Amino acid sequence: MSACPTWGSPGNAQHDFRTDSHTTPTMHMLDALLNATFDDDVFREDSSTVQLEAAVAKMAGCEDACFALTGTMANQIALRVLFEQPPYALLADKRAHILNYEAGGTAYLTGAMVQAVAPLNNLFLTLEDIKPRATITEDVQKAPTKVISLENTAHGAITPLAEMRRISAWARQHDIKLHLDGARLFQAVATGAGSVRDFCALFDTIHVDFSKNLGAPIGTMVLGSRDIIARARRVRKALGGGLRPTGLICVMMRAAVEENFGWEGRGELAHGMRRSHAMAKRLGTEWQQRGGHLIRPVETNIVWLDIRAAGYIAETFAAVGAKYGVKLDGGRLVVHYQMTEDSVQRMLQVFDECFAISKARL
Missing domain, CATH: 3.40.640.10 (Type I PLP-dependent aspartate aminotransferase-like (Major domain))
Known part of the structure; x- marks a missing residue:
C-alpha cells in the first residue's frame, strides 16, 4: 500500500504531464481554509x-x-x-x-x-x-x-x-x-x-x-x-x-x-509560471536535439511533440513514460509550477528510450 502524499506537497502530481490542473494544494491554500x-x-x-x-x-x-x-x-x-x-x-x-x-x-x-x-x-x-x-x-x-x-x-x-x-x-x-x-x-x-x-x-x-x-x-x-x-x-x-x-x-x-500571480494583472509574481515556461522550452529543445520534431513552437507551458514521426502512438508513448513514473497523454506535455528538476530528468529518460528504440528499428 503506497503512502499518501503530504498535504501541501506536490505528491504524484509532480510527474504528471497530462494537464496543469493536476497540482496539489499548497500550504498557503490549505491555511486559507481556516478562514x-x-x-x-x-x-x-x-x-x-x-x-x-x-x-x-x-x-x-x-x-x-x-x-x-x-x-x-x-x-x-x-x-x-x-x-x-x-x-x-x-x-x-x-x-x-x-x-x-x-x-x-x-x-x-x-x-x-x-x-x-x-x-x-x-x-x-x-x-x-x-x-x-x-x-x-x-x-x-x-x-x-x-x-x-x-x-x-x-x-x-x-x-x-x-x-x-x-x-x-x-x-x-x-x-x-x-x-x-x-x-x-x-x-x-x-x-x-x-x-x-x-x-x-x-x-x-x-x-x-x-x-x-x-x-x-x-x-x-x-x-x-x-x-x-x-x-x-x-x-x-x-x-x-x-x-x-x-x-x-x-x-x-x-x-x-x-x-x-498577484493582483496587479501583469503577472509580476508569476515566477512559478515563468519557470514552467523555461522548463517546457528546455524539454522541447531536448526532444529536437535527439532528432525529434515539434508540432508547433513552445511559447508557454505546453510542448507538442510529434511522437508519430518518432514511431509512437499515444498508448505506446504513455507506456514508456510509465516505466519512469511519468504520466503522459499523447505527445502533449503540460508543465506546471510544482514540477521539479526530477520531473525533467524522468522525461529526458523517456526521450532517450524512445529514440534508442527508434534508431534500433532502422
Whole structure:
C-alpha cells in the first residue's frame, strides 16, 4: 500500500504531464481554509465568494464576475447568455476546447450552428481566417454569426493582443459578440504579452480558470457586464452550478492568485509560471536535439511533440513514460509550477528510450 502524499506537497502530481490542473494544494491554500466562510452563494451571502468575484472583476476591468465550478460550465454559461434569439452561429477555432472537449455542450445547450475554422498559421485565429468564414448576411437560408469564441492561450500558443484587437474591432462593426476562453490566460499574461485587463477589455464574456495556470484544486469564473453576469447566475443555477457554501473553494482560489500571480494583472509574481515556461522550452529543445520534431513552437507551458514521426502512438508513448513514473497523454506535455528538476530528468529518460528504440528499428 503506497503512502499518501503530504498535504501541501506536490505528491504524484509532480510527474504528471497530462494537464496543469493536476497540482496539489499548497500550504498557503490549505491555511486559507481556516478562514473560509460557509454562507449561501445562491443568495449572494458568502463574503469569501463575493470578495473574490469583486477582486477578479477589478483586475480584469469588468463590472462583475460569478464563480463557476469548471471551465466547461463557465464557457457554456457564457455562450448561453450571449445567444439571445435564434437563428445564430458560433465561430471558433476548429481545435477549440469549447467544440471538442465539452461533450457537445454548445449544440446541446444553445442549439447554435458551429462554424469551425482552421487557423492558417496552425497557431491561432487571425482576422484573415475569420472574415471569409463568418456569415454576415440577410439571406434567410443562412445562420448568421452571432458569437466568436477565441482561446488564449490556444493549445499553448499566445494569440497576440494586437491580433485580438483587430478581431474585436471588426466584430463590433458587425454586431458580433465575443467570448474569451481564458482557461490559460494567466499563462499568456505571465510572458508579458499584455495585462489581464488589456485582453478582457476586448470581450463581452471571459472565462478564467484557477486550477489550470494557478494550481487551485478547483474553480473558475465568468466575467462580464453586470447585466450579463446577472443572467449568467440564472443559467448557472439551471445547470446545477448554484452551490451553497462556495467560500470553501473561493478562499483557495484567492490564495492561488496571491501565491502564483498577484493582483496587479501583469503577472509580476508569476515566477512559478515563468519557470514552467523555461522548463517546457528546455524539454522541447531536448526532444529536437535527439532528432525529434515539434508540432508547433513552445511559447508557454505546453510542448507538442510529434511522437508519430518518432514511431509512437499515444498508448505506446504513455507506456514508456510509465516505466519512469511519468504520466503522459499523447505527445502533449503540460508543465506546471510544482514540477521539479526530477520531473525533467524522468522525461529526458523517456526521450532517450524512445529514440534508442527508434534508431534500433532502422
